[in-house]
Amino acid sequence: MSIADVNKTTERKMQKSLEALRVDLAKVRTGRAHTGLLDHVQVEYYGALVPINSVASVTVIDARALGVQTWEKGMSAKVEKAIRDCDLGLNPSTQGDLIRVPMPALTEDRRRELIKVVKAEAEGSKVAIRNLRRDAIATLKDMLKNKECSEDEEHRAQDDIQKLTDRYVAEIDKQLSHKETELMAI
Numbered sequence: 001m002s003i004a005d006v007n008k009t010t011e012r013k014m015q016k017s018l019e020a021l022r023v024d025l026a027k028v029r030t031g032r033a034h035t036g037l038l039d040h041v042q043v044e045y046y047g048a049l050v051p052i053n054s055v056a057s058v059t060v061i062d063a064r065a066l067g068v069q070t071w072e073k074g075m076s077a078k079v080e081k082a083i084r085d086c087d088l089g090l091n092p093s094t095q096g097d098l099i100r101v102p103m104p105a106l107t108e109d110r111r112r113e114l115i116k117v118v119k120a121e122a123e124g125s126k127v128a129i130r131n132l133r134r135d136a137i138a139t140l141k142d143m144l145k146n147k148e149c150s151e152d153e154e155h156r157a158q159d160d161i162q163k164l165t166d167r168y169v170a171e172i173d174k175q176l177s178h179k180e181t182e183l184m185a186i
Helices: 003-027 073-085 108-145 151-184
Strands: 042-045 048-051 056-062 065-070 093-095 098-102
Touching: 003 108, 003 151, 042 073, 065 073, 073 093, 073 098, 108 151
Parallel strands: none
Antiparallel strands: 042 048, 056 065, 065 098, 093 098
């Protein structure tokens, strides 16, 4: 393994951590309807739990409501129950063969709670990035110990890893700031 391989592997893993944060932040409700909101909802389908998008299509009706159209007639009640039982605090209602999911307005207290959740998610991602930095530096030290690189190369590589870490931590802070602004907007 070369120093370039260590850098590429570390950057790839850091990118995955950042993507995971983006996915987690997208799940945090901002009062506006978006189809990704129900992605993690599981519905019982012939004895197995499957994602909601496997049994229905989710669309945005307007800024404050989602529409869920099941593909099988008998699934409406199960889908509605799954949405009601998920941890999002939603109260769906069936209108014909369309399940309407209104987005309740967020209170000030609920917004502050969501910001705490978002900050915890961001901090978890920062910890993951720092752990990747630690692992990369340990690999570089092993390479130096095994005489696979010189001390100068190892120091330069450590500086590169630190710059990479700083860049990704700054990106996490940017994502967090954007989400906080989005949550506090009325």
